[in-house]
Amino acid sequence: MRDAGVTYEVVRHPHSFTSAQAAEAAHIPGDRLAKTIMLEDEQGYVGAVVPSTHHLRLSKLWSQTGRHLVLAKESELRTVFPDCEVGAIPAVCTAYGIQTLMDESLTTVPDVYFEAGDHEELVHLGTDQFMRLMEQAEKGHFSHRSSGGEKR
16 A cells, blocks of 8 residues: 555554444444455456445346356455455455455545454545555445445
8 A cells, every 4th residue: 555655544443353343343434444245256256345334236246247246255265365364355455466346335435444454453544545546446336235234
């Protein structure tokens, strides 16, 4: 991120197991926490980045990409993201050579947080800085606000 000239800060929080818990532990609104959902098909992996308060709509992604993507197995992702803990994949999947799709609802918040690769730190940056990092990501509308709890 430094190479990209992006200004950010790292926010530490108590250990969490889910993005909803991370938002609560860091005392931030869940719609500002971008979670990454890893998907796959025969062509490879895709990272879908949505607010932690949202559900992913696979049918919309299938229409947008023309690919029949399914949830990736977390155990297989250790080799793709060797410096990250399972379940704490940063939103900037393009830095790992992974195609990334970003829900456009993240463009409407004043700032964005995302996992820093572990379950105790978040990266915090302004939306303009986040968009610089995500400029290679394909944008679209493929999530909707959940009615409660954290689900994919």
